[in-house]
Amino acid sequence: MAAAIAYAVWAGRDRPRAYYGLMLLLTGALVGVFAAQDLLLFYVFWEAMLIPLYVLVGVWGGPGRIGATLKFVIYTMAGSLLMLAAIIVFGLSQGTFDLVGSGASGSTWLFLGFVAAFAVKAPLFPFHGWLPDAYRASSPEVAGVLSGVVSKAAVYGFLRIAIAKFPGPTHDLRTPILVLAAAGLVYGSLLAFRAPDVRGVIAYSSLAQLGLITLGLFATNDLGLNGAVLQMVNHGLISATLFMLAGSIERRTTTGEFALLGGMAKGRPALATMLMATGVIALAVPGSTAFAGEFAILAGVFRQGWVWAAIGAGAMVLAAMYVLRLISAVLHQQRGSAVTDAALDLRPAELGILVPLVACLLALSVWPAAITDRSFASGGPKQDVSQQFSAAIPYRICLRYPAPSGTTTECA
Numbered sequence: 001m002a003a004a005i006a007y008a009v010w011a012g013r014d015r016p017r018a019y020y021g022l023m024l025l026l027t028g029a030l031v032g033v034f035a036a037q038d039l040l041l042f043y044v045f046w047e048a049m050l051i052p053l054y055v056l057v058g059v060w061g062g063p064g065r066i067g068a069t070l071k072f073v074i075y076t077m078a079g080s081l082l083m084l085a086a087i088i089v090f091g092l093s094q095g096t097f098d099l100v101g102s103g104a105s106g107s108t109w110l111f112l113g114f115v116a117a118f119a120v121k122a123p124l125f126p127f128h129g130w131l132p133d134a135y136r137a138s139s140p141e142v143a144g145v146l147s148g149v150v151s152k153a154a155v156y157g158f159l160r161i162a163i164a165k166f167p168g169p170t171h172d173l174r175t176p177i178l179v180l181a182a183a184g185l186v187y188g189s190l191l192a193f194r195a196p197d198v199r200g201v202i203a204y205s206s207l208a209q210l211g212l213i214t215l216g217l218f219a220t221n222d223l224g225l226n227g228a229v230l231q232m233v234n235h236g237l238i239s240a241t242l243f244m245l246a247g248s249i250e251r252r253t254t255t256g257e258f259a260l261l262g263g264m265a266k267g268r269p270a271l272a273t274m275l276m277a278t279g280v281i282a283l284a285v286p287g288s289t290a291f292a293g294e295f296a297i298l299a300g301v302f303r304q305g306w307v308w309a310a311i312g313a314g315a316m317v318l319a320a321m322y323v324l325r326l327i328s329a330v331l332h333q334q335r336g337s338a339v340t341d342a343a344l345d346l347r348p349a350e351l352g353i354l355v356p357l358v359a360c361l362l363a364l365s366v367w368p369a370a371i372t373d374r375s376f377a378s379g380g381p382k383q384d385v386s387q388q389f390s391a392a393i394p395y396r397i398c399l400r401y402p403a404p405s406g407t408t409t410e411c412a
Contacts (some may be wrong), residue, residue: 001027001149003353004141007244010349011251013060022052026145033153039087039097041162046083046117046157049150053142061137064217065231069135075130079120086113090165104165111169114162115177116263121154122210125184127228135203139352140247143199144240147206152232155161156212158217159225167306170220176306177218182311193325198246201326202239205282208315209235215308216297224300229375230368231293234281234361238290241278241357249330252343263335268345272331274354279327281361283320289364296372 005023007136013019029052050073058069090110091097120127135143163170185222188208195201209231216228248271249264250256265272283289294316302309346354364370 001030001145002212003240003244003357004145006353007141007247007350008139010353011139011141011247013307017240019056022056023106026052026056028163030149030153033359034156037099039091039099042099042161043084043087044156045168046153047080050080053146054381056142056337057134057138060133060139062139062141064133065137068130070212071193071343072130072134075120076129079117079127081257082113083117085132096219099160099165102165102325103258104167107166108169108172111162111166111173114166117291118154118157118162119180121157122151122214123154123181123185123207123347124210125207126172128184128188128207130204131207132200135206135243136197136199138156140243140250143202144412145174147202148236148240148254151210152205152236155217155232158214159228163217163220166360170218174304176219176329178215180299181218182308185207185215185315186211186318189315189322190324195322196258198249198258198261198326198330199236199243200244201241203321205319205322207236208240208319212294212297212312212315215312219297219300219304219308221300221303223296223303226372226375227298227300229298230364231297233371234290234293234364237361237364240284240290241274241354241361242282243249243353244277246292248346249386252339253336253338254363257338260336260338261330261332262333262339264339264343265331266335267341268343270346271350274346274351274358275327275331277358278361279323282323284316287365289361289368292365292368292372336399 001023005020008019008023025404029048030044033042033049036045037043054069054073057072058065061068086109087097090102090105090107092109093105094102096102106157116127120190123131134146138146185208188204189213192201192204192208194198195204213235216224216231219225241350246256249261253261255261281288281290294312298312299314299392
């Protein structure tokens with residue numbers, strides 16, 4: 001969020017008081033979603049995110065912003081209403097809406113109500129109809145927030161509510177969800193490879209990455225969960241950086257179409273370095289933080305079946321194809337008609353925004369345990385969650401973690 005706001009300051013958005021006020025409201029809503037310990041409060045913040053996003057896309061967006069905004073709101077509201085119904089029924093059946101104090105439920109319908117809302121917001125295939133229009137019509141920093149932060153609120157909902165509170169339905173419906181996640185991973189990768197513009201590649205790659213993260217979550221074991229959380233952070237940093245780089249390219253060439261770009265590496269070393277560094281990490285080359293996250297996810301989902309890991313590994317090849325196509329179309333090949341000598345290299349203010357994001361990716365490449373060892377309050381899931389689904393006591397998840405008085409076990 002700080003990088004997005006800094007980019008907006010540099011770009012000089014009109015009506016700044018309204019713009020930054022809405023960004024502040026969105027920041028507060030996002031913090032509320034991640035911090036809420038009550039389901040009703042979680043829903044209030046979840047819906048509060050929609051208000052500033054509606055205005056930020058609809059007022060400060062580009063061509064096609066009205067249609068993109070309406071599609072985004074309709075999709076999101078449909079999922080949110082299902083989640084509201086599920087929250088009410090769940091809270092009344094438990095006698096509390098407290099996320100900490102409530103127990104687990106075996107209701108498949110309530111589980112599907114939550115999954116529908118999270119799948120739309122993430123989004124997952126086939127609920128991604130709003131994604132390409134919204135990402136293309138938004139300003140670069142808002143698109144970065146949508147892809148890098150707002151989508152992670154949905155993934156957090158999968159982990160904190162759907163999986164934790166509905167272990168039985170998670171076990172029963174794991175295979176259909178893995179099928180959708182794998183389909184989204186492959187489908188998004190193919191669309192990213194065929195996209196004609198920079199933002200299209202980033203948008204559809206986000207669909208693919210959310211499918212990969214979902215594979216890790218619904219592997220429901222230590223490796224999958226830790227890998228999914230690490231990949232959430234990785235994707236947030238990568239997509240935000242790429243969207244802001246796309247905005248910088250569009251400001252210099254007035255377009256993001258590959259047919260009109262090319263040859264931008266010559267005379268623009270900073271732009272080439274930033275795009276190459278981010279692209280190489282997105283390729284998940286060994287030694288990068290993306291490689292660590294994807295490897296953990298594939299190792300975790302392999303325990304549920306080698307087919308899922310094979311699909312994920314194949315999608316990594318597709319990811320290499322669309323990332324290299326993006327880099328080649330922008331930096332190399334013949335110089336396009338939209339690229340002129342007036343298109344300058346990245347300015348110091350832009351580097352001041354982008355370099356910290358890339359530095360975070362490089363730091364995580366050196367030390368991914370900074371995330372994986374701190375993903376859970378206990379320092380990591382100490383038991384394979386999948387074993388809990390088949391435990392003698394149905395629908396219970398237990399975590400053991402060290403405490404001052406000895407080993408403590410908590411069950412939900």
